[in-house]
Amino acid sequence: MKNIILTGDRPTGRLHLGHLVGSLLQRVEYQNNGDFEEMYIEIADAQATTDNAGNIQKVKENVIEVALDYLSCGIDPKKCTIFLQSEVPELSDLTFYYMNLVTMARLQRNPTVKQEIIYRGFENTIPVGFMTYPISQAADITGFDANIVPVGDDQLPMIEQTREIVRTFNRLYGETLVEPKAVLPKNEVCLRLPGTDGQAKMSKSIGNCIFLADTSEEVKKKVMGMYTDPNHIKIEDPGVTEGNPVFIYLSAFSKEKHYLEYFKNKETGEIEYHNLDELKAHYERGGLGDMKVKKFLYYVIEDVLTPIRERRHELEKDIPAVYQILFDGSDKARLKVQETLKRVKKAIGLDYRNDKEFINEIAKKYNN
Numbered sequence: 001m002k003n004i005i006l007t008g009d010r011p012t013g014r015l016h017l018g019h020l021v022g023s024l025l026q027r028v029e030y031q032n033n034g035d036f037e038e039m040y041i042e043i044a045d046a047q048a049t050t051d052n053a054g055n056i057q058k059v060k061e062n063v064i065e066v067a068l069d070y071l072s073c074g075i076d077p078k079k080c081t082i083f084l085q086s087e088v089p090e091l092s093d094l095t096f097y098y099m100n101l102v103t104m105a106r107l108q109r110n111p112t113v114k115q116e117i118i119y120r121g122f123e124n125t126i127p128v129g130f131m132t133y134p135i136s137q138a139a140d141i142t143g144f145d146a147n148i149v150p151v152g153d154d155q156l157p158m159i160e161q162t163r164e165i166v167r168t169f170n171r172l173y174g175e176t177l178v179e180p181k182a183v184l185p186k187n188e189v190c191l192r193l194p195g196t197d198g199q200a201k202m203s204k205s206i207g208n209c210i211f212l213a214d215t216s217e218e219v220k221k222k223v224m225g226m227y228t229d230p231n232h233i234k235i236e237d238p239g240v241t242e243g244n245p246v247f248i249y250l251s252a253f254s255k256e257k258h259y260l261e262y263f264k265n266k267e268t269g270e271i272e273y274h275n276l277d278e279l280k281a282h283y284e285r286g287g288l289g290d291m292k293v294k295k296f297l298y299y300v301i302e303d304v305l306t307p308i309r310e311r312r313h314e315l316e317k318d319i320p321a322v323y324q325i326l327f328d329g330s331d332k333a334r335l336k337v338q339e340t341l342k343r344v345k346k347a348i349g350l351d352y353r354n355d356k357e358f359i360n361e362i363a364k365k366y367n368n
Helices: 017-033 045-051 056-072 090-099 104-109 111-120 133-143 153-173 216-224 245-253 256-262 276-285 290-348 356-367
Strands: 004-009 038-043 081-084 148-150 181-183
Touching: 004 017, 004 133, 017 038, 017 056, 017 148, 017 245, 038 056, 038 290, 045 056, 045 133, 056 081, 056 290, 081 290, 090 133, 090 290, 104 111, 111 133, 111 153, 133 153, 133 290, 153 181, 153 290, 216 290, 245 276, 245 290, 256 276, 256 290, 276 290
Parallel strands: 004 038, 004 148, 038 081, 148 181
Antiparallel strands: none
């Protein structure tokens, strides 16, 4: 069996640092390590319309934002297939067939769906399309025969629901679909990067994100305004690093080279802090101010974002070429899913054009 990856994002806004450490860097690693025969990255624009039906323009405009973020982070269309969900209508066909394998009660019990409903304030106004979100995701995964799906921990219930759909389908119609496995980020702190305000999750609507496309000035303003330990009022006060967004971000992004470069005394050559553990220890015992740590974090984030920002500026010079990458990828993706759909319809028994035995049986019935 081939090793195939399917992953992607909903184009409801620009991507941020949480996406970078939670999925984008891992995707670049996957595409370059040669362990996977095929890799598909989906911009789920059709799925994004389920809770943006009154603002399709928002979805359309963010497609290019996500595409630019992908490419500027190092995702290579020569090594993986980037496609638009709306350009692969066969995925909708698969979704429809899978709907018959899932009950409404099961969908309502899905923890991710329940949380999203609360987050979006749907209550009793839940769009039907949004409720079928897990089924649509199952169609995306199985449509490409993906056996590996990189996700954050909040998406684990979605993958489990896909696995249930696969098992039910294969039990009813024979071994047809591939059962996927979820893969979490290697760095535990990257599972869910908190917002700059200390909230549990980055949110575009709240405005507590550092976007990959932010300017240096925007990054500096956001970093300097980050939430830290509220009881660390004076520099000499002991501070708490656990749950402190500034130190969580440093854990996600800082490397040894950053400490050796930033904290090196230009006159003596001595290194003030060699690693994050030393920085944390000083903060926790007191004597280290928040502003000094934030300035270092800004230095680290700028080191990460500067090459991404530069690549993005080059890509922005030829937007039609970026769209062409999406169109070419969508054409390739569609061919793949068409084969899966044929297999699914044949397994179900709805492959009339190629089921001559059935047609002959019906003909005999009417001719006798």
